Amino acid sequence: TSGLTIACAYVAGGLIPLSPYLFLESVSSGLSVSIAVTLLALALFGFIKGHFTGARPWISSLQTTLIGGVAAAAAFGIASWIS
Secondary structure (H helix, E strand, C coil): CHHHHHHHHHHHHHHHHHHHHHHCCCHHHHHHHHHHHHHHHHHHHHHHHHHHHCCCHHHHHHHHHHHHHHHHHHHHHHHHHHC
16 A cells, blocks of 8 residues: 555656646747746645645745755756766
């Protein structure tokens, strides 16, 4: 059950940054929208996490957005460097 839950969450989380590419014709506009949607989702998830964990929601939102944004930028940079 735990493995299935993690797998479903991974797929659902992966669809957030990929979804703009399904609806936009240009890769460059898809990238811009993907960045914005991803940062918004990170902020929302961080806020919700803060609410349920007892942390200050706005601080949790900022931390989650910064950490997730840096991780995504690093992954993008490494992938660009490799290819």
